[in-house]
Amino acid sequence: MPNVTIYIPAGHMPSDERLAELSSDCVKLCTSVLEAALENVHVIYVEVRHGHGHPVFAEVQYRFETFRTPRLMNRFMEALDDAIERCTGLTARIRCFGYAASNIHARN
Template sequence: MPNVTLYIATEQMPATEKLIELSGDCIELCTRVLQAALKNVHVIYVEVRRGHGHPVFAEVQYRLETFRTPQVMNEFTEALDSAILRRIGLTARIRCFAYSTANIHARN
């Protein structure tokens, strides 16, 4: 963890090169700002048929840690918002969800 999932409207899905650049930004933000180990970062793109709302919905799931304060998460979401706009030119709705270690059951 963290897992960054970007749901992007099918008709606005950017070229692979742009997604690679955005993935790099997401990885850098997760490792630098959220202090996650590189091996624990996942970035996923999902094409969706949008019914209403922004062309991108970014969902970030992460482990709750004392150093991931509201200020840190604000820095992260602002930087993620900027990266999405800069790399693919779309406005995103961003939502972050923290999970305590006791509530995470995982494999691999």
């Protein structure tokens, strides 16, 4: 953890180069701002059929830590929003969900 999932409408999926840039930005944000270990960061893109709302939806799941304050998470979301807009040209809705370590059961 953290897991960053970005849902993008099929007709607006950026080039592989732009997605690689966005992936790099996401990894940097997770390792620097959220202080996550590199091997625990996952970034995926899901091509979707857009129905209603912002054209991009970003969901971030992370392990709750006391240093990940609302102020820090706001800084993270602002930077993620900027990266998504720069790499896709689209506006994103971003939602972050923190989970206590005792509520996470995981493999690999």
